[in-house]
Amino acid sequence: MNKSETDLNPQPLTWKDYLVVSSLLFGLFFGAGNLIFPLHLGQLAGAHWLTAMIGFLVTAVLLPLLSVLAVSITRSQGVYDIGRPLGPAFALVFMVLIHATIGPLFGTPRTATVSFTVGLAPLLPANWAHGGLLVFSAIFFLVAFIISYQESSILSSVGKVLNPLFLLLLMVVFFLAILNPMGATANQSVTAAYQHNAFFNGFLQGYNTMDALAGLAFGVTIVTAVKQMGKTTPKSNAKVTAKAGILATALIGLIYVVLIWIGATTLAKFKLSPDGGIAFNQLVNYYLGRAGQVLLAVLITVTCLTTAVGLVAAFAQDFHKHFPKVSYHVWLVFTCIASFLTANFGLDTIIAWSTPLLMLLYPFAMVLILLSIFSPFxxxxxxxxxxxxxxxxxxxxxxxxxxxxxxxxxxxxxxxxxxxxxxxxxxxxxxxxxxxxxxxxxxxxxxxxxxxxxxxxxxxxxxxxxxx
Incomplete structure (x- = not known):
């Protein structure tokens, strides 16, 4: 048998190995949007939350897993290679659009606006909202720039402690919500769009997480991690990625299910909010009060900052790779400044203008993912x-x-x-x-x-x- 057809490590991986890859996948996919959009979906769907949830899970859980598998099966080194069969021009444009969307246009600015809207804004007077976001986002992206510039591991190390604490806080809220729900979901109102098409609207809401796009852009990180464990052939690499991916996405899916259900129950106490950030703030205050809000502000800011550092660094690295005349540090300055400017349009505006681009990119992403998976045939x-x-x-x-x-x-x-x-x-x-x-x-x-x-x-x- 050819050496290229055998793994460097022929032994089965341990559960610890699978947990390492799963935690990497979880960190890749779970960010700011993963909290606010399922919660808001629950409010929009009301009594029809279950049907909407199924649609949401297809694009927000199954599709991101398939995107990582597509990278593994095609042996791609990034999103550029996924589009390469259509020619270098299409591949480059697709790569730029994906990185711009999950980067400075929408995804990266959202890390600042969500952490401010959910964490800090409720602690400030209402008339400080715009000025507060300006100051907060400037400091937020300055810190992200410094850490990314020095390629420091300080924040990731801190994140290994504080991110689990954030998940623990989330689990406490879940426990309280399940123990003492705000109301029965069957009695909640349903918005017009979800009266008859709850599944498809939930499906489209899943676009907002941007995780399928992230999977194409950063899936090579997962594939490389699996290769470093000795699973070097495409078949075994994809098999390990799939098993670890199922573990990670199952946890994310469970969080989505609870968030959507809680979102539907909040209608018994609160009006339909304009976005999930406000709904999440109302939820934490209802169950944990002011102290919970302060703790939430700290934990969600660090969680979102960790995500932002990863996004700005990945943007700068990939653009430097394809446009080498511009240095990594110049691209880093560009994406941090652009993200800061976009963030100050506010969360609602970012969501409103990101939707058209997602409606354009997601169909391309879905067909390219499926074509990549079945490409050996x-x-x-x-x-x-x-x-x-x-x-x-x-x-x-x-x-x-x-x-x-x-x-x-x-x-x-x-x-x-x-x-x-x-x-x-x-x-x-x-x-x-x-x-x-x-x-x-x-x-x-x-x-x-x-x-x-x-x-x-x-x-x-x-x-x-x-x-x-």
Missing amino acids: FQRDPQVYVWTVALTAVAAVLDMIAAFPPVISQTAWAKAVGTWQQQFLPFASLGMDWIVPAALGAVIGLTLHFVSQAHLKNAKTKYAHSNN
């Missing part, structure tokens, strides 16, 4: 990718236009495009109109692949016979 043939992604792009662009805030989506041209979309694309009203074009593209691409393979096989046979 069609030898990663580019024509399968091209047809599938090209037809997906049409619906994804239309969904992006429809998801823009009213300043764009309510213009005459956007309304005209939306009318055409609703008339001719199935599932457009659910925001899922990319499914049929993607499936059609996959069928066309696979048909062309297998037909060309058959022709090639026949040609080889004829050539062999002619030489006999």
Whole structure:
């Protein structure tokens, strides 16, 4: 057997090894958005929380796990390699858009706005909100910059202590909420969007966690960690990643289930909040009071800061790799300043403007993840990718236009495009109109692949016979 087909470590990994990889996966995926969006989903879905939760778990738990497996199976070194079958230009644009989305445009600024909105803002007078966010985010990203610049491990070491404390605080709130629920979920009101389409709206809400995009961007970290344990072949690497991923995502999924349920129960005591940050603050104050709020402020700030350091460093490293004329430190300055500026638009604005880009990127991400996982069956043939992604792009662009805030989506041209979309694309009203074009593209691409393979096989046979 070829050495490349055997693992450096042929022995089965221990449970401790699996827990190490699982904790790495948990740290990769669990951040600021993972707290606020499921809680808000519960408030939006009310009595229909269970159906909405199932949809949410597909995009917020299953899809991120599949994204890491896609990186492992294709032996990718990052998100660029996932898009490489479509050519270097597409791969580069896709990489830039993914990193911009989970980085300075939306994901990284959210670490500051969530920690301020959930942790610090409730302790300040209402008229200090804007000035407080300005000062807090400036200090927040200055600290993130300093730690990332020196590539220090201080914060990650502190995070190993304080992040578990944050989870412990969360578990205490969960225990109190289960022991003494605010109300019965069956009696809570359901917003209009969740009256009949709770599953699909929950599915779309899962986009906001951005974890599938994060899995594509940072999945190589997990794959590398598994390789360092001696599982070097793609098959065994994917197997270990899957087992560890199931452990990590099962814990995240359990947290989501409880958060969504609690979100639905809060409607018995509080009005529907504009975002999950306010709802989370109300929840902690209800069960733990002022002391709990102070503890929450400290723990969530450190947790979010740990995430921010990882995001700004990853952004700078990946952009320096693909644009080497600009140094790592210059890219670091850029992403920290850009994240600071974006953060000061506030959490609601960030969410409103991130939604259109997520509606564009997630269909691409989903089809590329699935194509990557099944790529061994069609030898990663580019024509399968091209047809599938090209037809997906049409619906994804239309969904992006429809998801823009009213300043764009309510213009005459956007309304005209939306009318055409609703008339001719199935599932457009659910925001899922990319499914049929993607499936059609996959069928066309696979048909062309297998037909060309058959022709090639026949040609080889004829050539062999002619030489006999």
